[in-house]
Amino acid sequence: MAISVMHLHKPVLLKESVELLVTSSEGIYVDVTVGFGGHASEILSRLNESGRVIGIDRDVEAINYLKEKLKDNRLTLLQGNFSDLSEIIENLNITKVDGILFDLGVSLFHLKELTRGFSFLSESRLDMRMDTSQTFNAWDVVNKYSQKDLERIFAEYGEDVYAKRISEAIVQKRKKGTINTCRELALIAEEIYRRRGKIHPATRIFQAIRIEVNGELENLKKGIISAYQVLKSGGRLCVISYHSLEDRIVKNFLRDGARSNKLKIITKKPIKASFEENRLNPSSRSAKLRVGEKI
Ligand SMILES: C[S@@+](CC[C@H](N)C(=O)[O-])C[C@H]1O[C@@H](n2cnc3c(N)ncnc32)[C@H](O)[C@@H]1O
Incomplete structure (x- = not known):
């Protein structure tokens, strides 16, 4: 630890x-x-x-x-x-x-310990579970949710104006293979958003997924x-x-x-x-x- x-x-x-x-x-x-x-x-x-x-x-x-x-x-x-x-x-x-x-x-x-899969800087597998005995994790959300469900959580929990575009981009990317690491997901966000001030473009989608994973x-x-x-x-x-x-x-x-x-x-x-x-x-x-x- x-x-x-x-x-x-x-x-x-x-x-x-x-x-x-x-x-x-x-x-x-x-x-x-x-x-x-x-x-x-x-x-x-x-x-x-x-x-x-x-x-x-x-x-x-x-x-x-x-x-x-x-x-x-x-x-x-x-x-x-x-x-x-x-x-x-x-x-x-x-x-x-x-x-x-x-x-x-x-x-x-949680954010700095890269192996816990919360940080968009991390090369580790998407995870984001606060309770590691839980099986449902961020990988499941990113790879198994329908486009509509992704859009809903990005809009509701990320209050993200690009919810539709980012969910479409994720589903497109999935056609070529699973999205496994935090970094892979962050790169999809970086391609869609323009950097707004000091906030990283993936901040809102990571927040939304974390809220969903941990209820x-x-x-x-x-x-x-x-x-x-x-x-x-x-x-x-x-x-x-x-x-x-x-x-x-x-x-x-x-x-x-x-x-x-x-x-x-x-x-x-x-x-x-x-x-x-x-x-x-x-x-x-x-x-x-x-x-x-x-x-
Ligand atoms: C902001 S930190 C708290 C920091 C703490 N006050 C301190 O001084 O170190 C939030 C903590 O709440 C825990 N947490 C979040 N949701 C929880 C829940 N539903 N039940 C119990 N703990 C939870 C997280 O695992 C995390 O350790």
Whole structure:
């Protein structure tokens, strides 16, 4: 495992999110996207001896790495999907928790570790699974989906104006043989799009395929419902999202909760990273933090 790469992940909106999450130094907090432990460490630093953190991640490599790196008897680490949060909490014999943090998407490790097949710079096989025990992967999407289905995911999940052209180009290319590597797919995108600013032309289609492979939007919808169920009254749900599709789900959930008097919205407007954080950590540029408190 490329540990040096893991160290590259800089937690986003660290102080802002944990400040709003932790309301009791002896509470139980769940970091459902524990990754490489940036937020979990900050939460632990604000708890006393009675406090507890449950860290969950779909990626077993992240969990195994963190088990070695962050040894703290107040921390429990588990591989799992946050869409199953209520079952996970029940299995730990915990009834309710004080706060839950979601820091969505992938970590820098996923993008930089070329063998995981997330990066358009990579010569490795198209993959993009966060949970490597899952069989469905990016190769299946690129090589088996119909042109209509490719167009749909590029339009919906990539919000890509060239969705039709790129899906047609993929299907044309497939007539000559399968598309196997990230680089091969990126080259198809490069032929179609003109480079727009600093963003690589394949960014949107890679985002769309990653969302499809990992069922990210469905998991988020289930995850926040599950989170609400396991929160105590007064407990907080904090979500950091990185694109408008995720943010819309969170915003609507909080708005509906507030309308039905189930939640109080703590962040009237989403909190964004400071200019300084944007400068030091480009991944923070699209981040939005929203927080709700269970009534
Ligand atoms: C942006 S990173 C989190 C980084 C972390 N906050 C830190 O400080 O290192 C997102 C993490 O969420 C995980 N993840 C994404 N979807 C998930 C899901 N449905 N269930 C559990 N973990 C998930 C990814 O594997 C990734 O490690």
